[in-house]
Amino acid sequence: xxxxxxxxxSIRSLRFANGEMTQxxxxxxxxxxxxxxxxxxxxxxxxxxxxxxxxxxxxxxPLDEAFxxxxxxx
Amino acid sequence: xxxxxKSNWVVLVVGxxxxxxxxxxxxxxxxxxxIAEVSWVQPMIFAIAxxxxxxxxxxxxxxxxxxxxxxxxxxRDREIDHFGERVGNWLMIAGSIAxxxxxxxxxxxFWIANAIFLGGMAAxxxxxxxxxxxYHGPFQTW
Numbered sequence: 001x002x003x004x005x006x007x008x009x010s011i012r013s014l015r016f017a018n019g020e021m022t023q024x025x026x027x028x029x030x031x032x033x034x035x036x037x038x039x040x041x042x043x044x045x046x047x048x049x050x051x052x053x054x055x056x057x058x059x060x061x062p063l064d065e066a067f068x069x070x071x072x073x074x
Numbered sequence: 075x076x077x078x079x080k081s082n083w084v085v086l087v088v089g090x091x092x093x094x095x096x097x098x099x100x101x102x103x104x105x106x107x108x109i110a111e112v113s114w115v116q117p118m119i120f121a122i123a124x125x126x127x128x129x130x131x132x133x134x135x136x137x138x139x140x141x142x143x144x145x146x147x148x149x150r151d152r153e154i155d156h157f158g159e160r161v162g163n164w165l166m167i168a169g170s171i172a173x174x175x176x177x178x179x180x181x182x183x184f185w186i187a188n189a190i191f192l193g194g195m196a197a198x199x200x201x202x203x204x205x206x207x208x209y210h211g212p213f214q215t216w
Contacts, residue, residue, distance in 0.1 A: 005214060032148035033076045035209070044212045045150055 084132030162201025169193010
């Protein structure tokens with residue numbers, strides 16, 4: 001189901017700002033597979049609101065610091 | 075690769091040869107003699123049983139290759155699974171409708187059984203291809 005999304009994220013930079021956390025570490029903390037974290041980082045999958053909050057909570061940042069809603073379709 | 079993706083690869087790796095062997099055994103007969111004389115029941119039973127057993131064994135091997143991931147799936151896995159199943163269901167329904175029409179028109183059992191069989195095999199294969207494509211491309215459920 002290929003649909004354009006306006007949702008972007010800063011997960012990659014947040015991971016590096018948090019002691020170069022690996023995708024596997026983040027996946028373990030959120031309770032998802034590493035493949036899902038990769039897909040989110042690459043913009044191939046937009047997480048649910050609940051998963052987005054869980055990811056932001058891992059980095060101890062507000063939701064809109066981890067995820068942004070762009071003006072342009074990607 | 076998640077366990078669920080591996081599981082879908084197992085369906086493809088097992089399903090395609092199964093279908094090809096069945097077709098290779100039955101189609102030459104269909105072309106060469108009357109339908110009533112075609113030996114299709116045994117090949118179909120072996121194809122269905124072989125497909126199920128090989129799938130189970132393939133999943134066991136896939137799980138054994140990475141036991142930690144075997145029971146792990148998340149929201150994305152479930153969404154991809156549901157999406158693929160929905161696509162496959164349309165083929166299953168198409169096969170069933172074809173079987174219904176064949177039964178209503180008093181077609182030979184051969185055609186009715188094969189419409190159901192091919193609908194089921196096509197559903198399994200297309201569903202797996204859809205899921206694998208969803209794992210590797212953009213995927214949104216909304």
